Structure formats: C-alpha cells, structure tokens
Amino acid sequence: MTIKFRGQKLSSKAGVRTLIGATAIVVGLGAATLPAPVLAQTYSFNTVAIEGNKRIEPGTILSYAGIARGQRVSAAELNDAYQRIIASGLFESVEIEPRGSRLVIKVVEFPTVNRISFEGNKRIKDEDLSAVVQSQSRRVFSPSLAEQDAARITETYAQQGRLSARVQPRVIRRSDNRVDLIFEVFEGGVVEVERIGFAGNKAYSDSRLRRVLATKQAGIFRALIRSDTFIADRIEFDKQVLRDFYSSRGYVDFRITGVNAELAEERDGYFVNFNVEEGQQFKFGEITATSDLPEVDTDLFQRAIKVRPGKVYSPSLVENEIARLERLAIREGLNFIRVEPRVTRNDRDLTLDVELLLTKGPRVFVERIDIEGNTTTLDQVVRRQFGTVEGDPFNPREIRESAERIRALGFFADAQVEAREGSSPQQVVVDVNVEEQPTGSLSFGATYSSTTGTGITVEFSERNFLGRGQQLTLGVTTASESQNYKFNFYEPAFLGRKVGFGLALNYVETDNLSVGYDTATGTFSPSLSFPISESGRLNLRYTADFKEMKNPGDVGDITAAEVAVGKVWQQSLGYSFSYDTRRTGLDPNSGVLLEFGQDFGIDDNDEHFLITSVRAIAQTKIMNEEVTLRATLEGGALDYSGGGGRAIDRFLLGPSKLRGFDYAGIGPREIGTTAGGAAYNDALGGNYFAVARFEAEFPLPVPEEYGISGGVFYDVGSLWGLDNTTTSTGTVYYEDFTPRHVIGASIFWDTAIGPLRFNWTKALTKERFDQEQTFDLTISTKF
Incomplete structure (x- = not known):
C-alpha cells in the first residue's frame, strides 16, 4: 500500500493561497483514493526509514507518526499517522510507503x-x-x-x-x-462618516449630541482629522458616551434602541444614525445619611452632604457624596465603613430620594500593591496615586479612584488595576498593569500676535521626565519685536508629599513694543503649591528678577527719567489662593474660579512694593447647553514706596485684558514735543486696573463639521494711577479712572492647527489718544 501526498513546490512566483489550496484537496482525497481491499490489510514493520528530512530529527517525525517497530498497524492507522505528520505544520509534502517489512516515510520540509x-x-x-x-x-x-x-x-x-x-x-x-x-x-481609501444623525431626541439638539461623540462628521479638514473615520469600536464607545451624557443630566431611563450605519453607494462614506429614547429628567429628592451602627454619628455625616434637593440627578454626584462620607469616616477613625446608596423613585414628582446607608464592610486589608509594565516610569509615581498603602483597610472605591488617577496621568496607553485575594481571605493584592506611551515632544512652529508680530518657536516638552512624573519645558520664541526664552520645571510630589514644586526661568527682550524704548527682563521663581480644601489651592513663591528699559527713541521727560535708572534687581515673596469649583463642582455645565494673590518685594534701591491681583470667572450653559455665557472680573494694584515704580513695573493693558485696544493702548500717557521738535506719545502704564468682560458663545447656521461657532462680547475697563506726573515738555493725560466700553463679535474656528478666535471690535467709549484695535486673531482659550 502507498499513501502519498505531494504538495506543490514553492517557486519564485507561487502564492501561499495556492499552496494551502493544494494541501486541502490532497488531504481530502487521500483516504478516498485508497483501494478498498487495502483497508482490510494489516502491516508489521521491522524498520522505519525517514527520507528527505534535513532540519527535523527522525525521532521527531516518528513521534508524530506514532508507529513503533514490530507493531501491527492497519491502513487506517497508517492514514492517521500521515495526518498527524501533516498536522505538525513542518512539512510541505508527506509520503508513506510500505515496502514489505520496511516502512518508508518521505518528507519535504517547509522552508x-x-x-x-x-x-x-x-x-x-x-x-x-x-x-x-x-x-x-x-x-x-x-x-x-x-x-x-x-x-x-x-x-x-x-x-x-x-x-x-x-x-x-x-x-x-x-x-x-x-x-x-x-x-x-x-491600503485603499479611508471610509469617512459623512453624516451623524439622531432620532427620538427632544431635550437636546443633534448638534449638541454630536459634540459629545468621539466620532465626528467629515469636514473641510477631512484629510488631516482622523476622528471622522468610521471605526466600529468607536461607535460602541460613542454609545456609552451618550448614556453617560444623559445619565449625568438626570435622564435615568435613557436608552439607545439601535444604531444604523449605512454605507454610501460609492462606498466611500457612512451615514450613522442613533435611535434613542430619552425618558423624563429626574431631580434629587431627599438625601439622607443613615446607619444602624452605634459608633456612627449620622448628624455629622448628614452635615457633610453637599447635594441639595431639587438638583438635577447625576450618578457622579452620588459617587462624590459616597467618597466624601467614606473619607470622613476614615478621619473619624471608623475603619471598614462602606456607604451603600439606596435610591427610591418618585414618578409623580420626578424625583429620586437617595439614602446613603453607612454599614460595616468586611475586615479586609491591602497586603501589597504590585506594579508591572512600567519600563520607564518609576513605581513611586504610580504608587502615589493610591490613597491606600500596604496594611491599610481595603476600600474598593478608593482602588477605582486610584485607577482613574493613574489613567489621568497621561503616561500610559493602558492602565488596568485589579484586586485579587492575597495570602489569606482577609488580605488582597492590588495588581497594576500599565503600558507605557511616549510623553515627550519636540515642536517647531510659527507664531502670530497682534502685538509682537510673526515669529518662530521651538519647544521641547517632557511630561514624565526621567520617569519621575516631573514636567520639563524648554522653549525659544523669536518674533519680529520680541524674543522669549523659558525653562519650566514642575515636581508634583515634592518630598513625597502632596506638594507641587515649580521652578521658572524666563528671559524676555522686546524691541520698541508699542512703546518708545526696548526692554529686557529676567525672572527666577521657585514655588510651592498644595491643596488646602476640596476646591481650594494655595501657592507660595519667591521671585528674583531684573528689569531694564533701554535704547529710548523720542520720549518725554517721565519716560526718559525711567530709562536712565537702568537695570533694577527685585526680590519678592508672594502667595496666591485659588478656589475652583470645576475640580469638584456639582454642576457639569457651570463653574466658578476665584483667584487672589499678593507679592511683597524690595528692589536694589531699597524701595518696597506690593502687587495685588484678583480675578473671578463664572460660566454657565443655557438653552439646553447650546449657548455658553461667561463673565470675568479682573483687577490689580501696585503700591510702590517713594513713587519708585517705572512703566516696566506698572500695569500695561492689551487685548488679552481689554479687547478693542492695542497693547499699551489705554491709560496714562505723556504727550508732547521734545527739545529737538520731535513729537512723542508715551504709554506710562498705571498703578491700578480693573476690567469686566462678558461674552456669549453660540452655534452658527453653518455645517457643524466646519467647526465654526460665533460669539458676542462686551468689555469695560480702565487703567489709571501714577506716582509721578511731572514733565516740562508735555502733558500727562488719563491719570484718573476713565472707563472704556467696547462691544464686539467673534468667530471661533476649531482647525487642525488649534482653536482660533477672530475678534471684531468697536469702542463705544474711548479717549482721544487711545490706540484702538478693530481686529484681533488669537489662539482661543477656554475657561
């Protein structure tokens, strides 16, 4: 009997598909081509010979065949041996041939x-x-x-x-x-999402929901933007994002009934439609803290609850309250306390009563925290994201929050945190598996500013310096009227504590920047920052700097006297306090930022000074979150003993503070004619400034994929106050408080190079010698 398989030889042009096809055909027909009388025969072999093998040992082939010398085998068993050798995947062809008492196995090895x-x-x-x-x-x-x-x-x-x-x-x-x-x-072409639609939504418009999704519609930058590419996994992610969006706004019954993704006839685009059922919006009813444990003071925990009845229901707010109560329990020395939420639904008034039950959890401790996959990042960077250390009581919620903090670092492409049973049922091991990703960048680009002109910027940034979680930035910007060199370093956990240490080194030169002289300033400033409350943070700093006014042109007496002072060194100690409800705010659509700071200093002429600054920002969204309203109040005061302050020390306002005017375009000015007959108009700056900015941002009736929205704004502000107004060649104007009023319109454009903002302004109230600016292009910043 002969059982043969001859696979096609690989030639220089033979394809893998042909080889696989031939294999399948021969394997399928091998047994069928055997003559019927052969199947009843049995064989016994004294010797088994292996032929054709070069790399594979004969013993290995015999082990696959499973035929021993002297063993009686049937034709079916020979076929089984053949199948096992083929299944090893090592041979291109196999041939089994009985020759009396000798069995010959011929093989052709795969290359x-x-x-x-x-x-x-x-x-x-x-x-x-x-x-x-x-x-x-x-x-x-x-x-x-x-x-x-x-x-x-x-x-x-x-x-x-x-x-x-x-x-x-x-x-x-x-x-x-x-x-x-x-x-x-x-490779083929990219299949883009041509259109995203929704069916069943009433509370929120299609455009509002599209802004929530990670998938975007193809727009004018389709060649540069990848978020408009159709990816099935991203659609699944978008479904969860939609659920979270509605859930955080009180729509507890929201569900997605289906997603239809239809391919265009040209097969170059998809039309995606989400079918949703919103349900009713629920608000918080009664929120109570209860417990059957005698050691728990429920009144204490009730006072710690911040959510009040009538607030739109959100699961995240409930989670925040649970975390707050569990932290309070730890501070009170109550270990293993767990907070279980019990929600009672009131369909009549569309409220949800929440009972936060404080119970005793199992006595389980953290045995150890194992970290793997961090080839660059040090273990301590990951460990300090945990509020728990080895030996502490195990709190599942704390572990989940720690996992979120690890992911929020931005150091890892993936981070998985899981807990498993340790050496005993009363102990757990927390496993952290991370996957590193690049954290550094080297950027080259062009800059534009209405005050400094065009320029070139080179910047190196590393968010995880030496794997220590430190931030390092080196940058050089050279514009037509300004050069800026900076070095910034930040350590988020100074001395292993929740204290941030920062170090800033800056050197800036300006060439006749809207004033009649050049400037040079250098700054060295180390600082410490740390939280002092749930929403509050304190920053302490030391600053050493020098300031120089040089190369004057045609200037007046006051400016000439200030330039003549030359380089002045200063030292100061300062602090700033910030209160930011966005950190733990109760409303995802509203927020308040309050900042107050002071710097107490002395210069090398023994002149003392005090700089005070204050800023308040409030933002909210209305009309189903289609329109954003924002208000900003900002002010500053400079108190210089002996009137030693110069223009370079005083405040100079520009479009970043008060839109509608050039840099140093408003405030006290010395205007006159020099002894040589040249006219001058010197901006002197002011010891005090106050501005208020109000603006609204809203969608425009243009295709959403263009990334364009509109806005209107109203600004009012003033710059005033001088210690020295003595001049023999000119006159000082606007030394007193004189408010300017400005209105304007904006176009916001999300482009591939960043969010741009175009401002068109009109000054309703201005002074004669103010320098107005009717158009401004900036990089848009968000509160």
Missing part, C-alpha cells in the same frame, strides 16, 4: 523564513505591521499562519477606517530551502 517584508504600505510603518504579524524570521514557514497574518494586517487597516484594504502574502524561494515572505498591501 524557513529568511525575512519578512511589506510592500505598498504608506499609512502604517513597517515596524508597526511587524508587531501585528506572528510569522517570524528563522522560523518554519507556515502557509496558514501567513494567511492569518494577512487577515490581522487587514484588520489593522480597518481600525483606521480603511475598510477596502487588501493584503496578499507572497513567497520568494531562496537557496538552502529558505523563502522571503512578502505581504503586498493595498
């Missing part, structure tokens, strides 16, 4: 992979594709594995929205039974 290469790929680099495939150089070539690798590469392209990508594995025969494995890639 080894000489090298793996990729052709036709442009969007994904070779090294990224190499990480996807499982075929390896210097390993036995496997046609089935090569096909699986091609499928993996195709799926990788599909994750980038290239659904039409095709991958063909090819082999090229080399000497010494080796082959080159080549994956020929046709």
Whole structure:
C-alpha cells in the first residue's frame, strides 16, 4: 500500500493561497483514493526509514507518526499517522510507503523564513505591521499562519477606517530551502462618516449630541482629522458616551434602541444614525445619611452632604457624596465603613430620594500593591496615586479612584488595576498593569500676535521626565519685536508629599513694543503649591528678577527719567489662593474660579512694593447647553514706596485684558514735543486696573463639521494711577479712572492647527489718544 501526498513546490512566483489550496484537496482525497481491499490489510514493520528530512530529527517525525517497530498497524492507522505528520505544520509534502517489512516515510520540509517584508504600505510603518504579524524570521514557514497574518494586517487597516484594504502574502524561494515572505498591501481609501444623525431626541439638539461623540462628521479638514473615520469600536464607545451624557443630566431611563450605519453607494462614506429614547429628567429628592451602627454619628455625616434637593440627578454626584462620607469616616477613625446608596423613585414628582446607608464592610486589608509594565516610569509615581498603602483597610472605591488617577496621568496607553485575594481571605493584592506611551515632544512652529508680530518657536516638552512624573519645558520664541526664552520645571510630589514644586526661568527682550524704548527682563521663581480644601489651592513663591528699559527713541521727560535708572534687581515673596469649583463642582455645565494673590518685594534701591491681583470667572450653559455665557472680573494694584515704580513695573493693558485696544493702548500717557521738535506719545502704564468682560458663545447656521461657532462680547475697563506726573515738555493725560466700553463679535474656528478666535471690535467709549484695535486673531482659550 502507498499513501502519498505531494504538495506543490514553492517557486519564485507561487502564492501561499495556492499552496494551502493544494494541501486541502490532497488531504481530502487521500483516504478516498485508497483501494478498498487495502483497508482490510494489516502491516508489521521491522524498520522505519525517514527520507528527505534535513532540519527535523527522525525521532521527531516518528513521534508524530506514532508507529513503533514490530507493531501491527492497519491502513487506517497508517492514514492517521500521515495526518498527524501533516498536522505538525513542518512539512510541505508527506509520503508513506510500505515496502514489505520496511516502512518508508518521505518528507519535504517547509522552508524557513529568511525575512519578512511589506510592500505598498504608506499609512502604517513597517515596524508597526511587524508587531501585528506572528510569522517570524528563522522560523518554519507556515502557509496558514501567513494567511492569518494577512487577515490581522487587514484588520489593522480597518481600525483606521480603511475598510477596502487588501493584503496578499507572497513567497520568494531562496537557496538552502529558505523563502522571503512578502505581504503586498493595498491600503485603499479611508471610509469617512459623512453624516451623524439622531432620532427620538427632544431635550437636546443633534448638534449638541454630536459634540459629545468621539466620532465626528467629515469636514473641510477631512484629510488631516482622523476622528471622522468610521471605526466600529468607536461607535460602541460613542454609545456609552451618550448614556453617560444623559445619565449625568438626570435622564435615568435613557436608552439607545439601535444604531444604523449605512454605507454610501460609492462606498466611500457612512451615514450613522442613533435611535434613542430619552425618558423624563429626574431631580434629587431627599438625601439622607443613615446607619444602624452605634459608633456612627449620622448628624455629622448628614452635615457633610453637599447635594441639595431639587438638583438635577447625576450618578457622579452620588459617587462624590459616597467618597466624601467614606473619607470622613476614615478621619473619624471608623475603619471598614462602606456607604451603600439606596435610591427610591418618585414618578409623580420626578424625583429620586437617595439614602446613603453607612454599614460595616468586611475586615479586609491591602497586603501589597504590585506594579508591572512600567519600563520607564518609576513605581513611586504610580504608587502615589493610591490613597491606600500596604496594611491599610481595603476600600474598593478608593482602588477605582486610584485607577482613574493613574489613567489621568497621561503616561500610559493602558492602565488596568485589579484586586485579587492575597495570602489569606482577609488580605488582597492590588495588581497594576500599565503600558507605557511616549510623553515627550519636540515642536517647531510659527507664531502670530497682534502685538509682537510673526515669529518662530521651538519647544521641547517632557511630561514624565526621567520617569519621575516631573514636567520639563524648554522653549525659544523669536518674533519680529520680541524674543522669549523659558525653562519650566514642575515636581508634583515634592518630598513625597502632596506638594507641587515649580521652578521658572524666563528671559524676555522686546524691541520698541508699542512703546518708545526696548526692554529686557529676567525672572527666577521657585514655588510651592498644595491643596488646602476640596476646591481650594494655595501657592507660595519667591521671585528674583531684573528689569531694564533701554535704547529710548523720542520720549518725554517721565519716560526718559525711567530709562536712565537702568537695570533694577527685585526680590519678592508672594502667595496666591485659588478656589475652583470645576475640580469638584456639582454642576457639569457651570463653574466658578476665584483667584487672589499678593507679592511683597524690595528692589536694589531699597524701595518696597506690593502687587495685588484678583480675578473671578463664572460660566454657565443655557438653552439646553447650546449657548455658553461667561463673565470675568479682573483687577490689580501696585503700591510702590517713594513713587519708585517705572512703566516696566506698572500695569500695561492689551487685548488679552481689554479687547478693542492695542497693547499699551489705554491709560496714562505723556504727550508732547521734545527739545529737538520731535513729537512723542508715551504709554506710562498705571498703578491700578480693573476690567469686566462678558461674552456669549453660540452655534452658527453653518455645517457643524466646519467647526465654526460665533460669539458676542462686551468689555469695560480702565487703567489709571501714577506716582509721578511731572514733565516740562508735555502733558500727562488719563491719570484718573476713565472707563472704556467696547462691544464686539467673534468667530471661533476649531482647525487642525488649534482653536482660533477672530475678534471684531468697536469702542463705544474711548479717549482721544487711545490706540484702538478693530481686529484681533488669537489662539482661543477656554475657561
């Protein structure tokens, strides 16, 4: 009897698909081609010979065959042996031939992979594709594995929205039974999301819901933006984002009944539609803290609850209250206290009563915290995100919050935190598995400012310096009228405490920047910052700097006298307090920021000074969160003993403070004619300033994918106060408080290079010598 399999030889042009096909056909027909009388025969072999093997040991082949010398075997068992050898994946062809008492097994080994290469790929680099495939150089070539690798590469392209990508594995025969494995890639085009729609939404418009999703509609920057690429996994993420959005706004019955994704006839775009049921919006009813434990003072915990009845219900607010009560329990020495929320639904008045039950949890301790995967980041950076250390009572909520803090660092592409049973049921081990990602950047770019002109900027930034979680920034900006060199360093956990240490070094030169002289300033400022309450933070700083006014042009007496002083060194100690409800605010659509700071200093002429600054910002959203209202109040005061302050020390307002005017465009001015007959108009700055800015931002009736919205604003402010007004060649104007009023309109444009803001302004009230600015282009900043 002869059982043969002859797989097709690999030639320089033979494909892997042909090889696999031939294998399947012969395997399927091998048993069927045997003559019927042979199946009843049995054989006994004194010797088993292996032929054709070069790399594979004969003993290995015999182990796959499973036939021992002298063993009587049937034809069916010989076929089983053949199938086992083929299934090893080591041989291109196998032939089993009984020759009397001798069994001959002829094999043709699969070649080894000489090298793996990729052709036709442009969007994904070779090294990224190499990480996807499982075929390896210097390993036995496997046609089935090569096909699986091609499928993996195709799926990788599909994750980038290239659904039409095709991958063909090819082999090229080399000497010494080796082959080159080549994956020929046709990348195809990106399938974009042409339109996102919603059905069933009443409380919020389509445009508002589209802003929530991670998937975006294809717009005018479709060639640069990847968020408009259709990716099925991203749609699943968007479904969860929508649920969280509605849940945080009191729609506890919200659900998504389906998502329809239809491919356009041209197969180059998808139309995605979310079918939703919003339900009714619920608010908080009674919120109570209860307990059946005698050691718990429920009145104390009741007073700690901040959410009040009538507030729109949000699960995150409930979680915040639970965390607050559990922290209070720890401070009161009550270990293993757990807070269980019990929600009672009142459909009649659409409220939810929340009972926060304080109970005794199991006595479980943290045995240890194991951290893996951090090849760059030090263990201590991860460990300090935990409010729990080894030996502390185990709190599942604290572990979940710690996991969120680790992810929020931005150091890791993935971070998984899980708890498992330790050496005893009363102990747990917390496993932290992280995957590092790049945290540094080197950027080159161009800058534009209405005050400093165009320039070039180079900046190096590292958010996880030396794996210690420290931030380091080095930057150089050179503009037509300004040069800025900066070094910033920040340690978020100074001496292992919840204290931030910062160090700032800056050097700035300006060339006749809207004033009649050049300036040079250098600053050295270390600082410490730390939380003092749930929403409050305190910053303490020391500042040493020098300021110089030089190279005057045609200037008046006051400015000339100040330039003549030359370089002045100053030292100061200061503090600033900030209260920010966005950190733990009860309303996701509203927030308040309050800042107050003072610097007490002395210069090298023994002149003392005090600088006071204050800022308050409030923001809210109305009309179903379509319109954003924002109000800002800001002011400052400079008190210089002996009237020693110069213009470089005083406040000079620009469009960043009061829109509608140039830098140093308002405030006290010395205007006159020099002894040589040249006219001058010197901005002197002021000891005091106060501004109020009010603005509204709203959508415009343009396609949303353009990323354009509009706004209107009203600003009012003034700059005033001088210690010295003596001049012999001119006159000092606007030394007193004189408010300016400005109205304007804005266009906000989210572009591929960043959010831009275009301002058109009109001064309703201004003074004769003010320098007005009717247009301004800036990088948009958000509160």
